[in-house]
Amino acid sequence: MILLAVLASVSGGAVAAPPPARVVSLNLCLDQLALVLAAPGQLVGVGDVSQDRHLSARWREARSLPAVRMRIEEVLALRPDLVLLDSYAPPHMAALLGRAGVRVELFPEAVTFDDGVARVRAIAAALGRESAGTALADDMRRRLAGLGADKQDTPRPLAAVWQANGFTVSSGTLPDDLLRRAGFRNLAAERGLGPFAPLPLEVLVRAAPDLLILDGSTSERPSLAEALMTHRAARHAFGETRTLVMPHSLWLCAGPPNLEALDRLVAMRNAIEHRR
Amino acid sequence: MKAVGRYRWALVALPVVVLAAISVLVGPAGLDWSAAIRDALSGRDSVPALVLVEIRLPRALLGAVVGAALGMAGAAMQGLLRNPLAEPGVLGVSACAALGAVIAFYTGLVRLFPGALPIAAMLGALLGTAALFAWAGRGATVATLLLVGVAINALAGAATAFSLALSPNPYAFYEVMFWLMGSLADRSLDHVALALPCVALGAVPLLLMRRGLDGLSLGEETALALGISPSAVARWIGLGTALTVGGAVAVSGVIGFVGLMAPHAVRPFVRYRPGATLVASAGAGAALTLAADIAVRLLPTGRELQLGVMTALLGAPFLGWLAVRRRRGNGSRGAPWL
Numbered sequence: 001m002i003l004l005a006v007l008a009s010v011s012g013g014a015v016a017a018p019p020p021a022r023v024v025s026l027n028l029c030l031d032q033l034a035l036v037l038a039a040p041g042q043l044v045g046v047g048d049v050s051q052d053r054h055l056s057a058r059w060r061e062a063r064s065l066p067a068v069r070m071r072i073e074e075v076l077a078l079r080p081d082l083v084l085l086d087s088y089a090p091p092h093m094a095a096l097l098g099r100a101g102v103r104v105e106l107f108p109e110a111v112t113f114d115d116g117v118a119r120v121r122a123i124a125a126a127l128g129r130e131s132a133g134t135a136l137a138d139d140m141r142r143r144l145a146g147l148g149a150d151k152q153d154t155p156r157p158l159a160a161v162w163q164a165n166g167f168t169v170s171s172g173t174l175p176d177d178l179l180r181r182a183g184f185r186n187l188a189a190e191r192g193l194g195p196f197a198p199l200p201l202e203v204l205v206r207a208a209p210d211l212l213i214l215d216g217s218t219s220e221r222p223s224l225a226e227a228l229m230t231h232r233a234a235r236h237a238f239g240e241t242r243t244l245v246m247p248h249s250l251w252l253c254a255g256p257p258n259l260e261a262l263d264r265l266v267a268m269r270n271a272i273e274h275r276r
Numbered sequence: 277m278k279a280v281g282r283y284r285w286a287l288v289a290l291p292v293v294v295l296a297a298i299s300v301l302v303g304p305a306g307l308d309w310s311a312a313i314r315d316a317l318s319g320r321d322s323v324p325a326l327v328l329v330e331i332r333l334p335r336a337l338l339g340a341v342v343g344a345a346l347g348m349a350g351a352a353m354q355g356l357l358r359n360p361l362a363e364p365g366v367l368g369v370s371a372c373a374a375l376g377a378v379i380a381f382y383t384g385l386v387r388l389f390p391g392a393l394p395i396a397a398m399l400g401a402l403l404g405t406a407a408l409f410a411w412a413g414r415g416a417t418v419a420t421l422l423l424v425g426v427a428i429n430a431l432a433g434a435a436t437a438f439s440l441a442l443s444p445n446p447y448a449f450y451e452v453m454f455w456l457m458g459s460l461a462d463r464s465l466d467h468v469a470l471a472l473p474c475v476a477l478g479a480v481p482l483l484l485m486r487r488g489l490d491g492l493s494l495g496e497e498t499a500l501a502l503g504i505s506p507s508a509v510a511r512w513i514g515l516g517t518a519l520t521v522g523g524a525v526a527v528s529g530v531i532g533f534v535g536l537m538a539p540h541a542v543r544p545f546v547r548y549r550p551g552a553t554l555v556a557s558a559g560a561g562a563a564l565t566l567a568a569d570i571a572v573r574l575l576p577t578g579r580e581l582q583l584g585v586m587t588a589l590l591g592a593p594f595l596g597w598l599a600v601r602r603r604r605g606n607g608s609r610g611a612p613w614l
Contacts, residue, residue: 164447166462198579200304201462202331208323218446221384224454225447232464233330236321 019128020082029253116254157210160187164225168199182265216247288559295566299336345524347561350535355550365532367425371432373525376400398522457584458529474523482516486551533591
């Protein structure tokens with residue numbers, strides 16, 4: 001019976017079954033969607049990172065639930081009948097949960113806005129909340145169309161993302177997808193850099209992109225990694241009008257907060273076009 | 277005699293100036309030099325001027341300032357303790373400075389007051405120096421000094437890692453490498469402004485104690501007969517060491533072995549007088565640090581090697597060589613500690 005349940009979940013969870021009553025989600029990105037989609041009382045635990053207001057758009061709601069670290073005992077203590085994991089979760093975790101008779105749903109990476117919409121539907125299906133999923137997915141599509149983001153006719157300004165330790169993001173990442181949708185070219189993608197690659201300050205300044213996008217902070221406390229983003233050379237080269245600070249909660253995970261990120265990017269693009 | 281003195285100054289300054297110039301030339305991409313210099317002089321924030329003034333210049337300046345601080349502090353410690361193996365990095369003074377800097381930085385104190393960074397580093401270095409001098413001061417054997425230094429170094433390093441682990445910032449813990457194996461990558465003129473005054477301030481007592489160090493090298497009784505108070509010399513050298521090392525480590529992390537190698541490199545040229553060694557060793561320390569910092573940028577490593585790793589690669593074998601040479605007892609060449 002347990003084996004059957006595991007097999008059913010691995011084969012896509014399409015088998016008609018009563019909706020799960022006690023769900024634990026263990027990934028920052030899945031948690032935020034589950035918090036929106038789950039029925040009241042259905043979600044009984046989320047990852048501790050989801051309570052961090054610097055990283056999670058749903059940290060308030062997450063704080064009303066027990067925070068779970070990636071420890072199997074903590075998960076089992078919540079007596080879940082469904083656990084949501086991302087495909088990068090440690091493999092032994094899913095295996096152990098399966099042996100304990102808990103259904104596990106693994107979700108693939110979501111690195112585009114469309115992936116986010118698909119994920120909304122998939123999580124809703126796993127929770128037995130298909131109608132809520134359809135409503136949210138349609139709402140995301142409608143709001144995206146309303147942003148006027150997808151206009152690609154005018155010359156597209158160049159943007160560079162600069163994160164902690166001087167890293168940048170390139171093709172195959174969510175920020176890259178959102179930049180394209182907002183009508184920007186991504187410096188890292190144009191240079192053929194890997195998805196997450198170091199971008200030396202000197203190279204960044206010399207490339208002189210129209211917009212510099214810095215990561216928001218991850219904590220009230222400072223770090224050298226993040227202090228680098230406020231280096232005098234970057235401040236002087238770009239100034240306030242050509243710098244955008246993007247909070248992690250808006251574009252670290254695919255989902256509805258991406259619309260707010262797109263809104264800010266489109267506003268910056270309009271300002272840049274206006275100055276020209 | 278005057279001409280010789282001037283000639284010696286050039287010997288100290290020339291390598292530093294040349295290496296600082298080379299340091300400014302080294303970068304990940306080419307630079308339009310005429311535009312960079314023209315815009316920098318006219319105060320325009322053009323891209324070449326920014327790269328020159330805000331990125332390359334601070335790195336070269338810090339290489340010179342940090343290296344000079346470590347070279348002078350090393351010479352002062354070797355002179356005072358009459359011990360060829362004394363050095364702020366090896367004996368844990370730098371690690372104590374790093375601990376102070378880490379506490380000031382990661383608690384967020386530096387956001388309220390940027391000067392807290394070097395001040396805390398100097399306080400840390402002062403505590404480290406005081407502990408070192410108290411437990412293994414003048415007259416202690418080389419073995420005692422090194423053992424006490426090893427203990428201070430290990431404790432300060434562990435406390436630094438512990439402090440970083442307490443920070444809620446997810447990046448903090450991974451920055452232990454910067455603090456214990458320092459670097460000059462991506463430093464700015466802000467860091468020059470923090471370090472330079474502290475190092476200059478610390479150099480004053482060290483330079484004022486040149487005669488005291490020379491006197492002490494003749495033995496404590498001779499020094500007393502010359503009107504030199506050994507304990508006063510120790511206090512001022514300790515203070516100067518703490519200020520110079522603290523100012524340097526606050527912006528660069530621990531860069532070891534510079535203070536060990538620099539005095540040995542120049543001592544034959546200053547006739548083994550500890551007082552004269554101070555200035556020459558500051559120059560040698562600056563040159564050595566600049567050269568090592570140029571090397572880490574030119575080496576074909578995937579990611580830039582930490583400067584502290586490079587100086588340790590050079591300095592640790594040198595320390596071993598010094599220790600072996602001492603043991604064989606053939607190192608005595610006129611100076612009592614060699």
